[in-house]
Amino acid sequence: MPSRSPASRTGRPRSAAADAAILAATRAALVELGWSKLTLGDVAARAGVAKTTLYRRWAGKNELVVDAVAELFDELELPDRGSLAADIEGVVLQFAAILARPEARNGLMAVVAESTRDDALRDRIRTLVVERQKRLVLQGRARAQRRGELPEEPDPEEAARTVDLIFDVVAGAVVHRALVSGEPADEMWVRGFTRVLLLGLAGAAEDSVDV
Amino acid sequence: MPSRSPASRTGRPRSAAADAAILAATRAALVELGWSKLTLGDVAARAGVAKTTLYRRWAGKNELVVDAVAELFDELELPDRGSLAADIEGVVLQFAAILARPEARNGLMAVVAESTRDDALRDRIRTLVVERQKRLVLQGRARAQRRGELPEEPDPEEAARTVDLIFDVVAGAVVHRALVSGEPADEMWVRGFTRVLLLGLAGAAEDSVDV
């Protein structure tokens, strides 16, 4: 996902291997050095690439790290586990596993912080990371509605608001657990979370319903 | 909250006014420059203080920004609004208002990202920012239990897990809405969120209960 050259069909093509090497080197540098101490010169050296090559493809550190981290979220899937609760638990555990990796924790939050002052960066994150996650919410919700576990929402605007809300609650809770509270979102936590999400605070405490 | 000098009762005392000026200058610099372009030299110049003075009090950029941002959360309170739902809505709106300020958005996420590689910084954030917020959850929960809106939880370990869960859900959702989705956590959103939190996904869609 480096910055595309404007449709040039002639000349030497860019090395796809270099792209992969640079992104992998970026993740490795994130693990070892963290965001603030990561330098583009170091990344280039790790990737076995000249610094100038790196600058020809990415505008700066922010864009590079977004692309490097975004690849981590490619593996996210939503297999049908039979019930809404099981689907949620499955995808949340996947999400938590990604956030447990140091390159994700470190890089993701940093670029999100930077994106509050950079609209282009915000769009990049939205396209490469956020939208892919949100698609899972849409998918799981539609599936639950087919099962009759969630009511249909005729108004499309209202439905969009609901999806956004669910997404912020789910993704926000997992991220906060992993990064701010700094404790693992393990199976026990995910069960409790799913229970609250489906039944609410009062309902979750009751022993009667098994999820 | 700068690094304390080891109990020296003699000599020239540190200027408290300088502390306040430095923290205010840090917030101003966060607004104008953002985290990555903020330099300690610039902060010192804004505060009308020598750069060396700044380094005598704070170990580095991370610690300084944590302290500067932490002050923003001092105003958080939990007035009794009569019901759990109203209490939640009130405190969430306060929290959202703080996160709407650019110095909070920008600085907070950046130091959280850095804290994934710095245990001392993580503790600092926990003490100065997170614990104060969590106290509100404890307080609101106890109040709701007195009202009979939430069940008592005899096992203290279980109760602690519940409080942690609620905290991650509430704070995480608001932060994610404000910073990742990048849309305001306004009254309409907060109402929808509170509804889901109390009633769960299925229950929130029903029209029968007014919260």
Next chain:
DNA sequence: CGCTTTCGCTACGGCTCGTAGCGTAATGCC
């Protein structure tokens, strides 16, 4: 008054940044 600590100022080596310049390598088109 002396003792102690802080303060402002200047200066410094070291690091990273992002770019420019050059020669070379790899492709498409004729």
Next chain:
DNA sequence: GGCATTACGCTACGAGCCGTAGCGAAAGCG
């Protein structure tokens, strides 16, 4: 094959920030 075009590796550079040292002056305390 020759040519135009683009990517690549390498070197070098001015600029900016970092964090620290050293100094004299200022502000408290007994």
